Amino acid sequence: MFESPKSLLEVCIDFICNNVLDLCDVHLGDTEEYSSNSLDTTTCSKASNDGSSSSATRLSFRHPDAFLPAEISEQLLANLCEKKTLSDLTITLFNSKSTRLRHVRLKDASTLSAKGLKVLKQHKVVDLMVNGLKITVNDLISCLGDWSLQNLRSLSVAKGSFIDCSRYCVVVTLSKLRSLHTLNVSGTEFNKHGLEIVVEDLPLLESLDISCTKVDDITPLKKCKNRLKTLNMYNLKINESADLISVLLELNELRNLDISDEKDMHALNCMLGPEKPKITDFLKAVHCMPYLTSLDLSGKGDIDPKDLKEFIKAHPYLRFLGLVSTDACYDDSLTNPTDEYYRPGLVVTGTATESQILEGLRRYTCRPLYLEKCLFNLFRLTHNFLESRIDVIKLVLPAMREHPQEVRVQVPCTACLYNLTKGEFSIMIHPSILKQVVELTMIAMECYPTNYRLQMNTLLILCSDRILQEITFDKYRCARLVLNSLLTFNEPSMNRMSVAICSILAAKISTVETSMLGAQPQYMSKLLAMVRTKVESKSVDITMKFTLSALWNLTDESATTCEVFLDEGGMELFLKVLESFQGQFSVETKVLGSLNNIAEVVHLRPRLMQPRFISMLSTLLTSVHIDVSYFAAGIAAHLLSDGPRAWAAISSLPSRDELLEQLAHTITHWQTPQGEMVAYRSFHPFFPLLRCSDAYPVQLWAVWAIHHVCTKNRVPFLIFKTWPSVKDEYEFRAQSIAFPKEANVSRYKFYNIHPKSRLIGLYPKYALPRMIPLAIPR
DSSP states (O other): OOOOOOOHHHHHHHHHHHTHHHHEEEEOOTTOOOOTTTOOTTOOOOOOTTSOOTTSOEEEESSTTOOBOHHHHHHHHHHHHHTTOOOTTGGGGOOTTTBOOSEEEESOOTTOOHHHHGGGGGSOOSEEEEOSOSSOHHHHHTTSOHHHHHHOOEEEOTTOOOBOTTSOBOOGGGGGOTTOOEEEOTTSOOOHHHHHHHHHHOTTOOEEEOTTSSOOOOGGGGGGTTTOOEEEOTTOOOOTTSOHHHHHHHOTTOSEEEOOOOTTTTHHHHHHSOOOOOHHHHHHOTTSOTTOOEEEOTTOSOOOHHHHHHHHHTOTTOOEEEOTTSSGGGSHHHHOTTSTTOOTTOEEESSSSHHHHHHHHHHOTTOHHHHHHHHHHHHHHHTTOOSOOHHHHHHHHHHHHHOTTOHHHHHHHHHHHHHHHSGGGGGGSOHHHHHHHHHHHHHHHHHOTTOHHHHHHHHHHHOOHHHHHHOOSOHHHHHHHHHHHHHHOOOHHHHHHHHHHHHHHTTTSOHHHHHHHHTOHHHHHHHHHHHHHHHHHTOOOHHHHHHHHHHHHHTTTOHHHHHHHHHTTHHHHHHHHHHHTTTOHHHHHHHHHHHHHHHTSGGGGGGTOOHHHHHHHHHHHTOSSHHHHHHHHHHHHHHHTTOHHHHHTOOOSSOHHHHHHHHHHHHHTOOOOSSOOOOOSOSGGGHHHHTOTTOHHHHHHHHHHHHHHHHHOOOSEEOOOOOOOSTTOOOOOHHHHTOOGGGOGGGOOEEEEOTTSOEEEEOTTSOOOTTOOEEOOO
């Protein structure tokens, strides 16, 4: 349950990232015209050759002497990138006068152009990671200053491009980086020709990542066999004519070697193409690479366990072995501590044990296929967890965040998260962790609205009291996504969870937001159709109750939703519900709660004035269940408040006068309930009733309701909406209400807080001052 809070530095950087345009001055370029309203984080800028932005739109700190040291500058830049607010405009903030950049790490630079990246010319950069570039690598290098070109030690341009406008792969500019020690060109068009260039022209190169590139022959690596210490060639398609194994065996200085493969991708090629070099030939050469500390063979299907044991035995420095998607990870020498070949200090990734799976999630965040296999096997283990595993959740979340568009990752992630957060497990999970779970769950729902399994998993996660009641997140967005899922699928368990979630969330969002949801006829039509199905089958189950609760909360103080409800036939349906389920007070209470919300809307009341309904109200007023009687009385009070003229148009039994008399008799004979029957967003609906001087039972119901809420709801303040003005203030005085003795209103005590006084008890014979909140004693 315990989670260390963010440091003050992290909090400040987050605040700057979220409010960067509000905290900085915007300097418009000499040749550009922008209105203050048009500037946003996607605005582009123009930069001069030296990287300055004196003639372009740029940002600057408001304090002229503000300066951020390198560590803070670099963290701010990385966070802007992570929060997707980095653009050609926001990057201009990092000029050399107010910031220092030496280690630049941009995991996703797809929003930047060469114009924005020219700001790097002003800095002495030694470590540069700019992944996902939309411009070419050559353009990126042209954005570096002379000092950086001469001293850059590490460069990562993964998922970038070397293809220029002429569609040729150009890597010659890499030759300028003579001090480069580490180069990552994974996921680019880098090829054998480029490999030859960097091997020849980069004399200090000792770490190379050519994973998922077009290199089909690694023979050029022989020229740097005496200095190459790290080689990653994951998912590399080597030409069958190239002698891969013989080249690898010459690289004796290697400490880290990754020759893993995505076996599933090449299954067809393996069946139809020439026979690939067997990895077992490499493992038999036990004396090669004597200093090897890390070896990844994941995806290799021809590993002989005996050869692997001998290889491990011959390499005492080996500390990591990757075996995901192989059968070798199940060998006793890697899973059984009592086995004679078992090495305790060797970290293994695979799917045989929990430790292998968790290490796989930790290391392969960027490899969807491996994540899928690890998550699938993790899901099987989560069924047996007996306690909350926050460590596991923290490994699942990055995988989910990294691959929002990979359904093969999202489905097992959501399945694991459900098992890891369900029931009592959630109690021990810190709210900040659960908030991340919910946010990523909603992203998954948005990305795959028609995927049945994923939507089922997400609903299972969200259908949690701890999450819905205690965690802070965008509840309107969540309610909208859940309602969309309800429209898409017609599966009983999904329907049940959807309406359960909506019934809670609808009470926690603003009336503006409930109106936005309720204004969509398709949502209302679906909810009413679910109720109609239950009426036709004469069955009351938890799904129906949740659906009625959702309708009750959606219509609360939302005239728009109430009108859509009536337009979609809700009134006729609810009359059938009341007739079909007489005496079932839980159903009657929810139905009357919704109709009471509609009765609060003045222009909709005529649509409730039906003799059939008035007769039902009269009957329900006498219910032995006070909840039913209370809401029936509330509807009657609102309808009666419209005066005799509104009742003259209908011939109903009972008449208006009879219903008024019945209402007064009912209220004065209620017994005080033990608990709170209802929660109100505000007391605004009662104000018009309190002014109804010609019908004291209407006022009496409003007074009884306010008194009930004030005495049963133990919150410190129950705020009245601001009363309009002195001329039109909504005061209520006992003498103007003129309650008869039998109303016994003296027992209703209200409490008022005045800004300059202590808590003062006020009885109805005193006026309630304007704009003063009601409160209750502690």
